[in-house]
Amino acid sequence: MQILKQPLFHFILIGVAIFAWFAWVSPQQDVAEETDTITVDGNDVALLKTRFQNSWNRPPTEDELQALVDGAIREEVLVREARKLGLDQGDQVIRARLAQKMDFLTDAIAASIEPEPEVLQTFLNENPERFTKPAQIAFDQIYLNENAELDAIENAIEAANTQQDWSSIGSTTLLPKSMPLTVVRAVDANFGTGFSAALNSLEPGNWSGPVRSAYGIHVVRVTDKQDPILPKLEDIRDTVLLEWRREAGSDLAQAQYESLASNYQVETPDMGKTVE
Structure with a gap:
C-alpha cells in the first residue's frame, strides 16, 4: 500500500495533529502535578462509574463509588511521589508501557478509517491470497x-x-x-x-x-x-476492511514514527567496536 494514497494520507495528517495536541497539553499537565492539589472532578467520577458499569453490568453503590474515588486518589498520590523519587526513570516496564500507549493512539486512528468501496476492492484485488x-x-x-x-x-x-x-x-x-x-x-x-x-x-x-x-x-x-474461490467484496467486506485497517495501521505507525524521529538527533556507538 502506498503511504500517500487516499484516504490514508489524510489520516496520517490527523495522526500528526493528535500527537501534536498531546505534546502541547502535556507540559500543562506536568505543571499541575507539581502542585500540592489533587482534583477529582465530575468527569473523573463519571469515568470511574463507567468502568465499574462495564465490569459488573450495574452502577456502583454509594459506598463502592466512594471506594473508587479513594482508590483513584491513593493511586495519584503514590504516582506523584514515585515520580518525585525518580522511580519512573530507567524502568523498562514503564518505558514499554508508554511506547505501547503511543502505538495505541496510532491504532485508534487506523480503526477510525472508513475507506471508499473502490479502495477496498483494490486492496482485495492486490491481495487475493489473503481472502481466497x-x-x-x-x-x-x-x-x-x-x-x-x-x-x-x-x-x-x-x-x-x-x-x-x-x-x-x-x-x-x-x-x-x-x-x-x-x-x-x-x-x-x-x-x-x-x-x-x-x-x-x-x-x-x-x-x-x-x-x-x-x-x-x-x-x-x-x-x-x-475449486479455490475468491469471494466478492460484498460477501467478505468486514474481513477485507479488518485487514486493510491492519495494514493501514502498520503504514501509519511507521510514518508517524519517522515523523516523530525526525525531531531528534540520534547518536549511536560504533557497533564494530562494541562487539570487540
Whole structure:
C-alpha cells in the first residue's frame, strides 16, 4: 500500500495533529502535578462509574463509588511521589508501557478509517491470497484394511456400485464414512497427508480405488468438488476492511514514527567496536 494514497494520507495528517495536541497539553499537565492539589472532578467520577458499569453490568453503590474515588486518589498520590523519587526513570516496564500507549493512539486512528468501496476492492484485488477460500471436497469412503488384496478392492467397488446401502461394506473404523464439502487440509488431518490429493484426481460420482490413507486401503466416491474461490467484496467486506485497517495501521505507525524521529538527533556507538 502506498503511504500517500487516499484516504490514508489524510489520516496520517490527523495522526500528526493528535500527537501534536498531546505534546502541547502535556507540559500543562506536568505543571499541575507539581502542585500540592489533587482534583477529582465530575468527569473523573463519571469515568470511574463507567468502568465499574462495564465490569459488573450495574452502577456502583454509594459506598463502592466512594471506594473508587479513594482508590483513584491513593493511586495519584503514590504516582506523584514515585515520580518525585525518580522511580519512573530507567524502568523498562514503564518505558514499554508508554511506547505501547503511543502505538495505541496510532491504532485508534487506523480503526477510525472508513475507506471508499473502490479502495477496498483494490486492496482485495492486490491481495487475493489473503481472502481466497481454499479448495474443498466431499466424498464417501469404505475402509477395507491395511493390506487389502486386489480382489477385495474390486469386490468392494462392485458392491458399492450395485447396493443402495453401501455403509455395511468393508471393515469397521472410526473414520467418518462420509465427509461434506471440507477444506483439503482438514481432510488430510483426518485421513493423513496426501489423501486429499489422491481424491482430487478422481471423477465425482463413481466408486473407485484403491486410495491409501494413513490407516490403510479405501474405496472412495467423490460427491462434490469446489475449486479455490475468491469471494466478492460484498460477501467478505468486514474481513477485507479488518485487514486493510491492519495494514493501514502498520503504514501509519511507521510514518508517524519517522515523523516523530525526525525531531531528534540520534547518536549511536560504533557497533564494530562494541562487539570487540
